Amino acid sequence: MIRITKHVLYDILRNRFVILYALFLMVITLSLFSLDSDPGKAVLSLMNIILMVVPLVSIIFTTIYFFNSYEFIELLLSQPIDRKVIFFSEYIAASFTLSVAYLLGVGVPIFMLSPDWGSLYLVFAGLLLTWVFVSLAFAASVSTRDKARGIGIALLFWFYFGLIYDGFMLYIIYSFSDYPMEKVTLALVSFNPVDLARIVILLKLDISALMGYTGAFYKSFFGTSLGTVFSASMLVLWIVLPLIYSLRKFLSKDI
Amino acid sequence: MIEIRDVCKRFGNLEVLRMISASFTDGNSYAIVGPNGSGKTTLIKSILGMVLPDKGSIEVSGQVIKGQWAYREQIGYMPQIGRYPDNMRIGHVLDMIRDLRHTRSETDEELVADLGLKALFDKRMHTLSGGTRQKVSAAIAFLFDPKIMILDEPTAGLDPLAAEVLKAKILKEKSRGKIFLITSHMMSDLDELTSEIVYLQEGAVRYAASIPAIKVEAGREKLGQAIAEMMRRDFKRPSP
Numbered sequence: 001m002i003r004i005t006k007h008v009l010y011d012i013l014r015n016r017f018v019i020l021y022a023l024f025l026m027v028i029t030l031s032l033f034s035l036d037s038d039p040g041k042a043v044l045s046l047m048n049i050i051l052m053v054v055p056l057v058s059i060i061f062t063t064i065y066f067f068n069s070y071e072f073i074e075l076l077l078s079q080p081i082d083r084k085v086i087f088f089s090e091y092i093a094a095s096f097t098l099s100v101a102y103l104l105g106v107g108v109p110i111f112m113l114s115p116d117w118g119s120l121y122l123v124f125a126g127l128l129l130t131w132v133f134v135s136l137a138f139a140a141s142v143s144t145r146d147k148a149r150g151i152g153i154a155l156l157f158w159f160y161f162g163l164i165y166d167g168f169m170l171y172i173i174y175s176f177s178d179y180p181m182e183k184v185t186l187a188l189v190s191f192n193p194v195d196l197a198r199i200v201i202l203l204k205l206d207i208s209a210l211m212g213y214t215g216a217f218y219k220s221f222f223g224t225s226l227g228t229v230f231s232a233s234m235l236v237l238w239i240v241l242p243l244i245y246s247l248r249k250f251l252s253k254d255i
Numbered sequence: 256m257i258e259i260r261d262v263c264k265r266f267g268n269l270e271v272l273r274m275i276s277a278s279f280t281d282g283n284s285y286a287i288v289g290p291n292g293s294g295k296t297t298l299i300k301s302i303l304g305m306v307l308p309d310k311g312s313i314e315v316s317g318q319v320i321k322g323q324w325a326y327r328e329q330i331g332y333m334p335q336i337g338r339y340p341d342n343m344r345i346g347h348v349l350d351m352i353r354d355l356r357h358t359r360s361e362t363d364e365e366l367v368a369d370l371g372l373k374a375l376f377d378k379r380m381h382t383l384s385g386g387t388r389q390k391v392s393a394a395i396a397f398l399f400d401p402k403i404m405i406l407d408e409p410t411a412g413l414d415p416l417a418a419e420v421l422k423a424k425i426l427k428e429k430s431r432g433k434i435f436l437i438t439s440h441m442m443s444d445l446d447e448l449t450s451e452i453v454y455l456q457e458g459a460v461r462y463a464a465s466i467p468a469i470k471v472e473a474g475r476e477k478l479g480q481a482i483a484e485m486m487r488r489d490f491k492r493p494s495p
Contacts, residue, residue, distance in 0.1 A: 007351050014342045071338035077305050078334070079355055080327035254266070254306045 001085050004076070008093040011072060012065060018101045021057055025105025028053075029113075039114035040205065043122055046106070047201050050126050051194055054102065055133045056158050062094045062137030063154040067147040070255075077255055087250050091243065095134040099127055121204040121228075125197040128235045132193045133158075135239050138246040142253060165192045182217050189218070189231075193238040196231045203227050256281055257302060257403065257434065262311035264297060264458075271297045272308065273458040281402075284425075284435035286445040286466070288482065289455035295438045296335060298455070299405055302436075303332055315403070328356075331401040335408045335438075337392035339380040345391055346376030352395055366394040369420045385412045393421055403434045410444050422448060442479030454482070454490070462490045 012018070028049055036042040069090065076086050106126060110119045140153040169188050173181055189195045203224050218227050257279040264272040271294045279285055287295050300306040302313055304320055304327070312319055315326045339348055349372075353362060367373065370390040380388070389412050396404065409425070410418040425448050429435055439445050445452075452469060454462040462469075462485065466478060473484035 003354060003357070007355070011340050011342070069340070072340045074305070074334075074338055075340075075352075076355070078303055078327065078330075078332045079352065080325055081355065082324045252307060254300075 001089060004081065004085055005089040005092050008069070008072070008089045009096065011069065012093050012097050015065070017061065018097050021061070021098075022101035022105040025050075025053070025102065026109055029106050029109045033109070033113045039116075040118065043110070043114060043118050044205065046110070047122055047198070047205075050106065050122070051129070051198055052162055054126050054129050055162060055194060058098050058130045058133035059137045059140070059154045059158055060151065061098065062134045063141050063151050064147075065094055066090065066138065066141035067150055074255055083251055084247070087247055091134065091138060094137075095131050098130050098134065102126055102130055118201070118205045121201050124232075125200040125235075128200075128232065128239070129193060129197045132235060132238045132242075135242040135246070139242040139249075142246045142249040161192050161194045166195070182221070185217065186221065190234045193235055196235050196238070199231045200228055200235070203231075256314075256316055257436075258314040259298075259302075260312050260314075262298075262301060262308045262313060264294075264301065264306060264308050271458050272301070274311070275455075275459055276311075277453055277460055277463065279434055279436060281434055282432045283451050284429050284437065284449040285451045285453055286449035286478075287436055287438040287453050287455065288440075288442075288445065289461075293455040294458040295455055296407055297458075299332075299407055299436065299438065302405065303327065303330065328399075329401050330403045330405060331396040331399065333389075333392045333396040333404075333406045333409055335411075336385075337388045339388070339391070341379070341381035343380050344377055345372060345380070345383075348380065348391065349376075349394070349398075352398065356399055360400070362398050363400045364398070366390075366397050366421070366424055369424070370394060370417055386414060386417065389413055390417060393424075397424065397428070401433075403436075404428065405436045407438050408440070409437060410439065410441055418444075442477070442482065446478040452478075452482075454485075 029046060032042045032046050032049075033039065036045065073086060073090070077083070103123070107123045110123065136157050137154055140157060141150050143153065144150050169185065169192075172188070173185060176184075189199065199218055203219060218231075221227070222230055259275060259277045262272050262275045263270070275294070275298065287298070289295055297306055301308050302315070302320075304324065312321070314320065316329060318326055320326055343351070349367065370393065372390060372394055375387065383391070389409075393409065396406065404425075406425075409421060413421060422444065425435065429448070435449065437445065437449055446466070449466065451465050452463065453460055464472075469485060470476065470478065470481045473481035475481040475484055
């Protein structure tokens with residue numbers, strides 16, 4: 001397993017895009033901190049950018065990588081290697097590369113400029129989000145053979161979780177505003193990894209005014225620590241479930 | 256020994272393999288022939304576990320291969336179109352395969368040397384011509400001295416010199432008792448290399464016999480002519 005992951009990693013790292021991604025994140029982080037004298041506010045603006053950029057780059061990069069490594073998978077499959085091992089090597093290599101880029105781009109500068117709990121949670125939530133969207137990218141990639149369609153599905157995931165879902169949730173809350181909606185929204189948030197990550201960060205930043213309706217309710221329902229544990233474990237589910245789905249598909253796929 | 260029983264495979268609406276049964280025994284070499292799209296490559300990929308049959312079973316050396324992978328130790332595979340990671344160099348691809356197999360036994364580097372690949376070790380895979388890729392595929396297939404060799408159109412795209420080197424290697428390994436499954440449209444090559452023929456049509460075995468037998472039956476000297484003659488007769492055996 002480690003041997004194969006090593007070779008897959010070697011293949012991924014030839015792609016210079018990851019370096020660009022790390023640099024891009026680093027430029028954003030550094031410029032936000034230099035623009036704002038209050039590090040708390042800078043972390044908040046950084047969060048808003050990360051919640052959009054990290055899912056987008058993770059899902060698109062992984063999907064393109066998966067389709068480009070079809071030849072590699074084909075080669076590995078003709079050798080005495082378990083399909084499961086090939087699958088997990090691909091997953092580990094993709095999420096490892098993106099995580100390292102993220103840690104270099106956001107983690108390192110933020111710990112130098114503003115080493116506090118809020119920053120730690122921002123980095124932590126971003127990492128979880130990276131793995132969630134790598135999982136979703138695998139789910140998109142194994143469900144079709146066509147590269148363009150695969151990337152289309154991946155983009156759709158991003159649009160859905162980044163933009164459409166929030167609008168949909170707002171519509172529901174607004175339409176049923178005469179009823180007690182607290183628990184319903186709590187459940188609805190769990191269906192969106194981006195919102196979960198936002199809550200993990202906001203609970204720690206302790207800016208109730210910016211937490212919005214769900215965030216404030218989250219806090220009063222769970223309290224800070226239980227809320228964090230709950231949303232983090234929901235995010236882990238978001239990593240595991242698409243991964244199980246794509247593993248099953250991959251095991252029964254004709255290459 | 257490879258035993259294929261009642262294997263069916265469909266891709267969407269297309270039935271590629273229809274209840275195909277065949278057995279390939281040790282020490283023999285088989286020519287798998289048939290029109291384009293008759294299921295040759297799908298059959299080969301099913302044996303390798305890359306394509307998963309809908310029905311039926313495949314056994315390699317007495318072991319049912321479904322869900323297994325270790326049996327591929329025994330197989331050397333040369334694909335029809337060798338596709339490799341674009342950015343890797345030839346030397347690195349070979350090193351990687353050696354490392355992945357992790358075998359302690361000596362590897363068979365004869366083809367790497369004879370096909371002149373050593374001089375090309377620093378070339379990246381995406382810069383290679385189709386023929387050079389085929390050379391890499393051939394070298395990889397023979398590298399671990401496997402018992403079963405599956406070659407999908409081995410000589411297509413090779414220059415005459417390389418094709419002769421490869422054919423000599425096949426004959427040499429054949430005399431050491433390996434099973435060969437070779438698909439090709441080059442009947443003269445198959446005539447030299449193989450002893451048995453399996454004719455596929457629309458995903459089923461239409462005809463299977465030894466090559467001397469088919470020549471006698473068709474009354475022709477050359478394999479290509481004999482097969483053409485048998486196709487004309489629609490593979491009906493003459494009434495006794």
